[in-house]
Amino acid sequence: MQKNIESKAHFDEHPLSWTFHRNTCRWAHNAQESSGSDDVPEPGAEYPDLPYTPLPEPQAIKEKFDDLINRRCSCRDFSDAPISQDAIATILHYGYGILGTDHWGTAEFLERPVPSGGGMYPLELYLLTRRVTNLEDGIYHYAPLSHGLEQVRAVTLPDPLIRYLFMGQYPVLTAAAIVIISAAPGRSMKKYGDRGYRYMLFEAGHIAQNMNLAACALGLETLNLGGFFDDEINRLCGAKRDEQLPLYAVAIGRGVSNSKHRLRFSE
Numbered sequence: 001m002q003k004n005i006e007s008k009a010h011f012d013e014h015p016l017s018w019t020f021h022r023n024t025c026r027w028a029h030n031a032q033e034s035s036g037s038d039d040v041p042e043p044g045a046e047y048p049d050l051p052y053t054p055l056p057e058p059q060a061i062k063e064k065f066d067d068l069i070n071r072r073c074s075c076r077d078f079s080d081a082p083i084s085q086d087a088i089a090t091i092l093h094y095g096y097g098i099l100g101t102d103h104w105g106t107a108e109f110l111e112r113p114v115p116s117g118g119g120m121y122p123l124e125l126y127l128l129t130r131r132v133t134n135l136e137d138g139i140y141h142y143a144p145l146s147h148g149l150e151q152v153r154a155v156t157l158p159d160p161l162i163r164y165l166f167m168g169q170y171p172v173l174t175a176a177a178i179v180i181i182s183a184a185p186g187r188s189m190k191k192y193g194d195r196g197y198r199y200m201l202f203e204a205g206h207i208a209q210n211m212n213l214a215a216c217a218l219g220l221e222t223l224n225l226g227g228f229f230d231d232e233i234n235r236l237c238g239a240k241r242d243e244q245l246p247l248y249a250v251a252i253g254r255g256v257s258n259s260k261h262r263l264r265f266s267e
């Protein structure tokens with residue numbers, strides 16, 4: 001009983017969350033089936049006019065699952081050592097790449113490393129690079145179909161800008177690269193309406209965890225980031241506000257130590 005009172009008070013303080021939650025709950029009266037055309041996934045974003053870098057084949061991951069789960073932690077002490085293009089290729093592939101194809105009737109279905117509500121795959125990955133060997137510093141869009149990077153901008157983002165974008169979070173400064181997980185909301189919402197927003201967030205979490213574990217298997221560290229200035233990050237990625245929305249970010253780099261405690265608390 002006490003618990004209910006507490007959670008009611010919590011929502012009184014944050015009425016927007018309650019409004020969103022209740023308005024995206026399914027009830028018998030709003031559980032209508034979507035029309036067939038709403039079920040057809042749209043293709044992902046492609047920028048064929050941008051300079052293109054094909055990525056190397058992803059590496060096979062042979063680590064034991066429980067070792068990876070036990071080793072994963074949030075790294076707040078990256079060394080400023082560079083990471084390889086191979087590592088980036090592997091992490092992006094296991095995050096949101098294409099594993100293969102399957103067929104259902106006449107439709108071709110792309111197999112990907114994360115589940116996706118209705119198979120709509122509403123997310124796009126962007127990459128901010130500062131220390132990746134053989135890759136010009138800049139901002140890239142990951143093209144999963146061809147497994148390559150489309151260069152949105154060639155720029156070395158200066159420390160004060162990185163620090164500003166991530167709201168003063170200094171650990172990000174020494175990360176080698178940062179993946180931005182952005183949503184193209186129309187892809188989920190045309191099928192699920194406002195509830196589709198929930199599904200995009202779930203899917204972003206699946207991707208982040210896959211990337212966390214893939215990085216771990218390569219001896220790298222990650223820090224998942226919810227704290228950043230959305231509009232500024234979006235502009236850097238070259239996306240128009242409302243067409244794509246950055247939801248989550250994952251900084252990647254080499255840790256200064258093997259101690260989880262040292263990495264987590266940078267002490």
Ligand SMILES: Cc1cc2nc3c(=O)[nH]c(=O)nc-3n(C[C@H](O)[C@H](O)[C@H](O)COP(=O)(O)O)c2cc1C
Pocket residue numbers: 072073074075076169223224225226227228264
């Ligand atoms: C949605 C989400 C957002 C997060 N945002 C940040 C962040 O902006 N900065 C940060 O240092 N850690 C962030 N974290 C990491 C958490 O602080 C961390 O996962 C938690 O303290 C547990 O520690 P562990 O990951 O080392 O097990 C975030 C984690 C999640 C799941």
